[in-house]
Amino acid sequence: MTEAVQRTAAMADGPLESLVQLALDLRWSWHHTSDELWRRLEPELWDLTQNAWVILQTVSQQKLKATLEQPAMMQLLEELIAERRSAIESPGWFRQTHADSPLTCVAYFSMEFMLSEALPIYSGGLGNVAGDQLKAASDLDIPVVGIGLLYQQGYFRQQIDAEGLQQALYPFNDPGQLPITPVRDAAGEWLRIPVVLPGFKLWIRVWQAVVGRTRLYLLDTNDPANLPSYRGITSELYPSGAEARLRQEMVLGIAGWRLLRSLGLHAEVCHMNEGHAAFAVLERAHGWMLDHKQPFDIALAVTRAGNLFTTHTPVEAGFDRFAPQLIEQYFTLYAEQALGIPLKYLLALGRQNPEDSSEPFNMAYLAIRGSCAINGVSKLHGQVSRRIFQPLFPRWPQLEVPVTAITNGVHTPSWDSAASDALWTRSCGKGRWLGSLKTLEESLRCVSDEEFWELRAVSRRELVEYTRVRLARELAARGEHPQQVAVAGQVFDSNTLTIGFARRFTAYKRPNLLLHDPERLIRILTNRDFPVQLVLAGKAHPQDFVGQQLIQQWVRFVHRPEVRPHAVFLSDHDMHLTEHLVQGVDLWLNTPRRPWEACGTSGMKVLVNGGLNISVLDGWWAEAFSPEIGWAIGDGQEHDGARDAQDANQLYQLLEERVIPEFYHRNSQGIPARWVARMKESMARLTSAFSSNRAVREYTEQHYLPAATAYLKRARSETLGAELLEWRQHLDRHWHTIRFGTLTVLQEKERFLFSAQLYLNSLPANSIQMEIFADSPTGGHPLIEVMQRGPDLVGSQNAYLYTGSVPADRPSQDFTVRVVPFHPEASVPIEASHILWQR
Numbered sequence: 001m002t003e004a005v006q007r008t009a010a011m012a013d014g015p016l017e018s019l020v021q022l023a024l025d026l027r028w029s030w031h032h033t034s035d036e037l038w039r040r041l042e043p044e045l046w047d048l049t050q051n052a053w054v055i056l057q058t059v060s061q062q063k064l065k066a067t068l069e070q071p072a073m074m075q076l077l078e079e080l081i082a083e084r085r086s087a088i089e090s091p092g093w094f095r096q097t098h099a100d101s102p103l104t105c106v107a108y109f110s111m112e113f114m115l116s117e118a119l120p121i122y123s124g125g126l127g128n129v130a131g132d133q134l135k136a137a138s139d140l141d142i143p144v145v146g147i148g149l150l151y152q153q154g155y156f157r158q159q160i161d162a163e164g165l166q167q168a169l170y171p172f173n174d175p176g177q178l179p180i181t182p183v184r185d186a187a188g189e190w191l192r193i194p195v196v197l198p199g200f201k202l203w204i205r206v207w208q209a210v211v212g213r214t215r216l217y218l219l220d221t222n223d224p225a226n227l228p229s230y231r232g233i234t235s236e237l238y239p240s241g242a243e244a245r246l247r248q249e250m251v252l253g254i255a256g257w258r259l260l261r262s263l264g265l266h267a268e269v270c271h272m273n274e275g276h277a278a279f280a281v282l283e284r285a286h287g288w289m290l291d292h293k294q295p296f297d298i299a300l301a302v303t304r305a306g307n308l309f310t311t312h313t314p315v316e317a318g319f320d321r322f323a324p325q326l327i328e329q330y331f332t333l334y335a336e337q338a339l340g341i342p343l344k345y346l347l348a349l350g351r352q353n354p355e356d357s358s359e360p361f362n363m364a365y366l367a368i369r370g371s372c373a374i375n376g377v378s379k380l381h382g383q384v385s386r387r388i389f390q391p392l393f394p395r396w397p398q399l400e401v402p403v404t405a406i407t408n409g410v411h412t413p414s415w416d417s418a419a420s421d422a423l424w425t426r427s428c429g430k431g432r433w434l435g436s437l438k439t440l441e442e443s444l445r446c447v448s449d450e451e452f453w454e455l456r457a458v459s460r461r462e463l464v465e466y467t468r469v470r471l472a473r474e475l476a477a478r479g480e481h482p483q484q485v486a487v488a489g490q491v492f493d494s495n496t497l498t499i500g501f502a503r504r505f506t507a508y509k510r511p512n513l514l515l516h517d518p519e520r521l522i523r524i525l526t527n528r529d530f531p532v533q534l535v536l537a538g539k540a541h542p543q544d545f546v547g548q549q550l551i552q553q554w555v556r557f558v559h560r561p562e563v564r565p566h567a568v569f570l571s572d573h574d575m576h577l578t579e580h581l582v583q584g585v586d587l588w589l590n591t592p593r594r595p596w597e598a599c600g601t602s603g604m605k606v607l608v609n610g611g612l613n614i615s616v617l618d619g620w621w622a623e624a625f626s627p628e629i630g631w632a633i634g635d636g637q638e639h640d641g642a643r644d645a646q647d648a649n650q651l652y653q654l655l656e657e658r659v660i661p662e663f664y665h666r667n668s669q670g671i672p673a674r675w676v677a678r679m680k681e682s683m684a685r686l687t688s689a690f691s692s693n694r695a696v697r698e699y700t701e702q703h704y705l706p707a708a709t710a711y712l713k714r715a716r717s718e719t720l721g722a723e724l725l726e727w728r729q730h731l732d733r734h735w736h737t738i739r740f741g742t743l744t745v746l747q748e749k750e751r752f753l754f755s756a757q758l759y760l761n762s763l764p765a766n767s768i769q770m771e772i773f774a775d776s777p778t779g780g781h782p783l784i785e786v787m788q789r790g791p792d793l794v795g796s797q798n799a800y801l802y803t804g805s806v807p808a809d810r811p812s813q814d815f816t817v818r819v820v821p822f823h824p825e826a827s828v829p830i831e832a833s834h835i836l837w838q839r
């Protein structure tokens with residue numbers, strides 16, 4: 001807090017205190033009711049920063065006083081405070097639907113959170129998912145707290161020079177200007193968490209951001225007590241260099257979990273958004289060891305029941321991997337002294353083959369070994385992840401590799417425009433995003449074509465205005481001739497079909513697919529009767545030189561005199577720019593190389609605003625697409641880059657023959673009826689389905705609630721942890737001793753009767769299960785029938801006859817039997833991946 005605000009807050013009578021509360025709640029970033037207040041105080045600053053906290057610290061005492069003395073403003077403030085209180089205190093979906101659930105706290109760990117441009121601690125998609133889920137958790141009253149890092153510089157800011165070269169800038173984020181406050185302990189002291197690094201203790205400061213009902217805690221190493229080289233650990237998001245990343249991941253996972261303990265938050269569930277946070281697995285077990293005086297093995301067996309790992313990458317190269325020497329340098333003391341295990345044992349948790357001492361330490365493997373559930377972020381990504389993690393579950397069918405899928409969604413109220421908000425409010429009511437979304441589809445269908453088309457017209461007009469102003473500023477700032485700057489004021493046209501493309505520029509996203517044949521693109525853009533305009537934006541990581549070249553290609557293209565009026569590349573893509581784009585465009589383009597787009601979210605942001613999607617059948621679009629709601633590129637197969645020319649050609653053809661004619665084919669009222677019909681289908685069917693509201697409810701019901709129950713059961717039992725550990729150790733030690741005897745199959749009427757002899761030798765019979773198995777003929781879930789253990793085999797020790805039956809509707813050779821681990825409280829195969837097939 002700056003001195004001025006401390007002063008105002010300290011002397012605060014009611015209204016000032018209320019303003020501070022409002023300004024520090026990031027809810028204003030999506031709930032626009034307070035915009036008017038901030039704009040009234042500092043109009044220009046508000047439009048530029050969208051940061052209420054900055055306004056409050058900038059405005060003079062006199063102006064503040066004078067404003068608050070106006071009865072209308074005072075009344076507005078009172079209304080806002082009352083509205084906020086009721087929104088926070090009244091029970092929401094979770095408290096209503098799961099009133100008697102044992103879940104009290106989910107700790108959601110993420111390297112980045114995209115909540116508002118006023119808090120620049122994000123880069124792109126991953127932060128988007130984290131931020132939008134936190135907001136939805138607040139809307140739905142789900143007890144989630146976020147854990148992340150506060151970066152002094154965050155992700156780089158982009159400027160593009162006249163040659164189209166990207167310049168990376170790192171402006172300093174003054175924490176005093178960010179909408180966050182220090183977290184203080186009970187004694188009023190700033191909370192600082194210690195973590196021991198080689199030779200030195202690292203002090204980590206803690207901040208909090210208020211996000212409606214939820215809190216985001218941010219860790220920061222820029223403490224004067226730290227070694228200078230340690231102070232910069234949290235300076236940048238995604239620094240280059242393994243050591244820098246390892247240090248950040250230690251802060252996130254280890255200090256993050258310690259922070260929860262310092263705050264007295266007993267999270268039942270730890271949700272790791274990507275493997276970056278996997279060290280939380282170790283520290284959670286460590287905390288349990290301290291509380292229960294039990295060894296690491298048991299602590300991990302207990303705590304992993306409450307851990308959930310969400311994987312986001314569709315390629316193995318996407319996982320963080322560290323050289324064993326680096327882990328040795330940073331973790332030897334921690335392993336031996338805190339966890340009481342040899343380093344070798346810790347390393348094994350991050351390896352596919354624990355015996356291979358040269359294998360790097362893989363954060364995703366650690367997350368898996370320390371969790372009881374894993375999920376991918378779209379149906380297709382779930383499949384891809386099962387393939388990637390197959391090596392950890394050797395001989396298990398790929399379909400049974402324990403990765404489920406929860407498709408991402410976006411926080412609808414954060415991405416809708418004022419006009420779209422008004423349309424949805426008229427048809428579906430004000431509180432429409434706060435519940436189960438069940439009736440929205442039907443209600444929206446009652447909206448007339450005129451209203452839908454009017455929404456598009458208004459939204460497109462605003463985007464055209466915004467683009468002109470922003471482009472003129474950018475051109476002036478980089479020293480373009482005033483004449484060129486003036487031309488910026490005339491780009492685009494409010495009645496022209498507007499296509500948007502904005503995301504990270506990196507090779508697999510193929511941002512230049514549309515540029516494949518520049519002359520053909522120019523013909524499309526400049527068609528006299530049916531023109532098209534194109535707005536682009538995107539940053540490439542400073543180390544991604546291919547990505548930077550792709551930006552340059554586009555910038556050079558849009559500079560061609562005949563293209564200038566029709567295509568614009570806007571620099572410094574961030575959340576604020578995204579908002580304008582997704583609200584204004586008619587059509588959103590996405591061209592990833594399948595299956596590299598694990599999910600993708602930007603296309604979901606246009607849904608609520610009536611924008612349509614044209615995209616490769618990858619990520620979320622592979623499950624959302626149907627011909628009535630948008631357009632698909634590609635054949636839904638994977639091609640290793642060989643299809644670029646074909647995909648580009650298909651994209652041009654779709655635009656020329658389908659999209660553009662449909663947009664310009666108007667009825668007697670001037671409405672493109674088929675286009676509007678498509679809008680209606682897309683908005684009605686997809687907006688709810690691809691919202692973070694839906695995603696977070698799925699996380700809650702499919703993962704958080706069962707994980708909390710399973711964890712508490714283990715945690716409250718005196719013996720269950722040790723029992724599970726012993727079960728697992730028995731399996732490890734004796735699995736190789738079990739073997740099959742004779743298998744007989746008889747047909748009796750409509751069923752096959754299976755009898756299988758099994759020699760368990762040293763393995764207790766209740767630690768396994770025998771199953772009849774057959775692949776599904778359609779590629780769906782296999783048939784699995786648990787067999788019953790019958791009598792002992794005569795003359796043998798610990799050997800039994802197992803029996804079971806299945807429908808005889810296919811050849812008996814389709815079936816086989818297998819043995820898998822079993823314990824009523826365990827998750828198989830994630831906790832024990834042994835398997836033995838009869839053939």
Ligand SMILES: *Cc1c(COP(=O)(O)O)cnc(C)c1O
Binds near residue numbers: 125128605
């Ligand atoms: C939504 C968003 C993204 C994610 O876009 P994808 O198409 O999912 O890659 C990236 N950056 C910003 C600023 C966004 O708003």
